[in-house]
Amino acid sequence: MDSTPKKEKILIIEANAEFAARVSDELKKHGYSPTIISDGAIGLKAIYDSMPHLILVDIVLPSMTGYEILEKKSAEPLLAKIPVFLLSTQGVPLNMRLVPQGAVKEFILDLHADPHEILKKVNACFGYATNDLDMPAVKGGKKIVWVEDDKLIGTILAKKLIASGFDLFHAKNGDEALEALKTTMPDAIVLDLLIPGLNGFDILQRVKATPALAKVPVMILSNLNKQSDIDRAKALGANKFVVKAAASLDQIVAEIHAICK
Numbered sequence: 001m002d003s004t005p006k007k008e009k010i011l012i013i014e015a016n017a018e019f020a021a022r023v024s025d026e027l028k029k030h031g032y033s034p035t036i037i038s039d040g041a042i043g044l045k046a047i048y049d050s051m052p053h054l055i056l057v058d059i060v061l062p063s064m065t066g067y068e069i070l071e072k073k074s075a076e077p078l079l080a081k082i083p084v085f086l087l088s089t090q091g092v093p094l095n096m097r098l099v100p101q102g103a104v105k106e107f108i109l110d111l112h113a114d115p116h117e118i119l120k121k122v123n124a125c126f127g128y129a130t131n132d133l134d135m136p137a138v139k140g141g142k143k144i145v146w147v148e149d150d151k152l153i154g155t156i157l158a159k160k161l162i163a164s165g166f167d168l169f170h171a172k173n174g175d176e177a178l179e180a181l182k183t184t185m186p187d188a189i190v191l192d193l194l195i196p197g198l199n200g201f202d203i204l205q206r207v208k209a210t211p212a213l214a215k216v217p218v219m220i221l222s223n224l225n226k227q228s229d230i231d232r233a234k235a236l237g238a239n240k241f242v243v244k245a246a247a248s249l250d251q252i253v254a255e256i257h258a259i260c261k
Contacts, residue, residue: 011052013043026115040064067098077245127163141165142187174198193222208237217259
């Protein structure tokens with residue numbers, strides 16, 4: 001068992017206090033930082049206030065259902081990327097028509113859900129092996145230089161990329177990215193446009209003007225969605241333009257795999 005403190009905050013929105021406590025205890029044993037909320041409306045506020053790395057939410061809650069929480073969360077671009085495990089552990093049938101498309105990463109529908117099985121799913125979400133939380137579940141693979149300054153997205157997507165088999169260098173600004181590219185030949189570059197210092201357009205232009213890097217595929221991953229921005233990026237040599245708010249984590253990973261081929 002590894003109880004080394006981790007950075008991942010997990011919000012458990014669950015009315016069944018006994019079940020929530022068992023899940024929380026299991027997560028704490030393995031280094032996570034869980035918080036339990038038993039009310040739907042208070043849980044939604046806690047998502048805004050704490051910006052957790054993962055949310056476990058039951059469908060049956062006082063004051064606001066899990067479905068309503070999902071709908072409101074999905075409508076907020078900043079919150080939409082936070083992965084969600086939807087729980088139905090009280091014998092209540094799941095109504096998939098009320099679940100926004102792409103809003104749930106895992107469904108846990110067992111009336112007698114095992115907290116250790118939930119732990120395994122949490123570990124997989126963050127790219128940890130259950131028997132060794134300090135090592136990524138998958139190592140090696142295609143080299144990616146990824147430029148992103150958003151801490152929340154950075155943490156969640158970095159873990160997803162590592163778990164998907166990528167060898168990742170995460171730069172938080174343009175200067176870090178350009179410095180890394182002096183010594184690293186990546187299989188692809190994933191680039192935000194709105195970052196401190198040099199913006200993404202500037203970095204893209206410099207990459208394509210460097211003979212050694214000119215043929216490295218570049219994917220823009222940004223919340224800018226104006227056609228003029230898309231056209232400008234493609235004119236500068238971007239191979240793909242993905243709008244963050246319009247893509248799930250799995251879709252983002254799939255697009256990166258595609259440009260690496």
